Amino acid sequence: MTAPVFPRVFFAIALCFISTASLAKDPLPSWNEGKTKAAIIQFVSAVSDEKNPGFVPVAERIAVFDVDGTLMNEKPIYLQANFLDFRVDDMGYKDPKIDKNPDILRFNERENWQDYFSKTPLDSIMKVYAITHTGMTQDVFAAIVEDYLQGNPQFLRTVYIPMRELLDYLRANGFKPYLVTGSETGFIRALSESYFGVPPEQVIGTSFKTSLEDKDGKLSILRLPEVGHYNDKQSKVLAIDLHIGRKPIFAAGNDGNAGDIYMLRYTTQTGGKPGFGLIISHDDDRRDATYTDKDGATMKAVGQYGWTKVSIKEDWKALFPTASNLSNPAIKNRR
Amino acid sequence: MTAPVFPRVFFAIALCFISTASLAKDPLPSWNEGKTKAAIIQFVSAVSDEKNPGFVPVAERIAVFDVDGTLMNEKPIYLQANFLDFRVDDMGYKDPKIDKNPDILRFNERENWQDYFSKTPLDSIMKVYAITHTGMTQDVFAAIVEDYLQGNPQFLRTVYIPMRELLDYLRANGFKPYLVTGSETGFIRALSESYFGVPPEQVIGTSFKTSLEDKDGKLSILRLPEVGHYNDKQSKVLAIDLHIGRKPIFAAGNDGNAGDIYMLRYTTQTGGKPGFGLIISHDDDRRDATYTDKDGATMKAVGQYGWTKVSIKEDWKALFPTASNLSNPAIKNRR
Secondary structure (H helix, E strand, O other), X not given: XXXXXXXHHHHHHHHHHHHHHHHHOOOOOOEOOOHHHHHHXXXXXXXXXXXXXXXXXXXXXXXXXXXXXXXXXXXXXOHHHHHHHHHHHHHHHHOHHHHHOHHHHHHHOOOOHHHHHHHOXXXXXXXXXXXXXXXXXXXXXXXXXXXXXXXXXXXXXXXXXXXXHHHHHHHHOXXXXXXXXXXXXXXXXXXXXXXXXXXXXXXXXXXXXXXXXXXXXXXXXXXXXXXXXXXXXXXXXXXXXXXXXXXXXXXXEEOOOOOOHHHHHHHHOOOOXXXXXXXXXXXXXXXXXXXXXXXOHHHHHHHHHOOEEEEHHHHEOXXXXXXXXXXXXXXXXXX | OOOOHHHHHHHHHHXXXXXXXXXXXXXXXXXXXXXXXXXXXXXXXXXXXXXXXXXXXXXXXXXXXXXXXXXXXXXXXXXXXXXXXXXXXXXXXXXXXXXXXXXXXXXXXXXXXXXXHHHOOHHHHHHHHHHHHOOOEHHHHHHHHHHHHHHOHHHHHHEOHHHHHHHHHHHHOOOEEEEXXXXXXXHHHHHHXXXXXXXXXXXXXEEEEEEEEEEOOEEEEEEEEEEEEOOOOHHHHXXXXXXXXOOOOEEEEEOOOOOOHHHHHHHHOOOOOOOEEEEEEOEOOOOOOXXXXXXXXXXXXXXHHOOEEEEHHHXXXXXXXXXXXXXXXXXXXXX
């Protein structure tokens, strides 16, 4: 029992140096100075400071993040839907019968993504998901996604670097960040670590039901073509309660749809612990894309509930890992 | 941004001392020396040692524990059912109409716990749960459980001290322990921190469906009288997959019923990472109670899959926080 002493002591000493060094540096270098950055730092400093009346113990520093449009670019289309497109093409190539399915037909004959997602009944969209995302074990599905991601490394360059810095900054201050996404849980889990440094157990998404297969003495988890949980709006709050069991103190979403309002309201409503709400406003047509939810509900809520707005145009020095001012090449290459 | 330096440096230095000090001590003082204790220490040492071929990175050191009969005494009846009993009495006292409900009637007219749980249809049992555990917000329910636990501190003395030590030992070696229980999630979350040092987000149990109530500008999570997930046998594995998203490397259950076999099989089946299975055998009629599942299925599985058996009689020096050889007073006081 003496072997582990040296690595641990080394780790502890290394921690001292890392802490001291990182604190001397700007924790959010891709953020322009201004009231948005100041508000974030002020909140994180307050909850981390034992002498501050707003102090929150480490165990309660839960943060929740929407993914598409919040942690990464989602235009012209979000990554999960790109994968859906890949799966439909790949499965249709291997078995053309699949293309005759009415929901696949509708998917393949779309004019554009915007119309497809806004005008197709959710039930039909979820059937396309079921066809492409279920009917195999979790291990097989994970391997399919892994292969897709390895073949498409350009998507790593659609991650918003300022938000990756924010995740790191929160973690350095004892926060535990969760991804709370409308995308499918297994899909996001396959990239959460490499894209965002977030382990699979901190991913809460839309999920399909499963069953346990017991074959030749081996247990496998089979993905069934029936939605178990659709993670959007109110149901994001219910999923946070089911998976985490306590109110987050930090929540970030975006104004691209109205999907994050409840999650931010839940996080920031009074009743004990402090809560911080952050909304990314897609107002940069040069480096990102300009769009909002239909009736501007999210930005109205920002004013009503005192959340902090991030103007991509004003608040972010750089958007993507290329660290240049060029538009994201991943976007250019997609229809 | 300089304020947090000192606490962190202090924490890091403190960590050095704690690590060094704890490693010099026996990590499992309530366990008798022998092959069970040796097997546990050997496994934990191997996965924590970077030079060992069985090394597992910290992020993957997921451990899962059954609760009743594994982490605490469950005889004559498990804590969750004691609470059920309290709720039925309390609600019936306040509103005698409740006692006319056929499922409550059946519950109240039971001969004994053993018969009630083994002979009542699950549906009827879950109706008693629904009546007593739903129809209020999560906050109100948490307050009811908190009040019950504060009024019944004797249950803290039914926690198996050797298992509490094991949880601490695993945590000290980078493991993240989850409670995977048939008891209701919200109930176990109310005690997981104080009883076992486990935060609410690491509790996976049976759960009821919920809805989001939006009243006077405040969001609350309402507990609905419909079972969302019943956590037993195969479904424990599915819940581990949904909530954690990767295979645990350590699992502990008990032979009191056959509820943990799948969870241990899943954890220990080959295919990459190592896996350790631990089964508590209730073989001590003096300090605990002697019982097994109906056909001895769990102990058969121990032999078949090479799991490690804990004989309470042989392997544990002390069972309960009183640190004496007396029978648990909490048990004596219960019918």
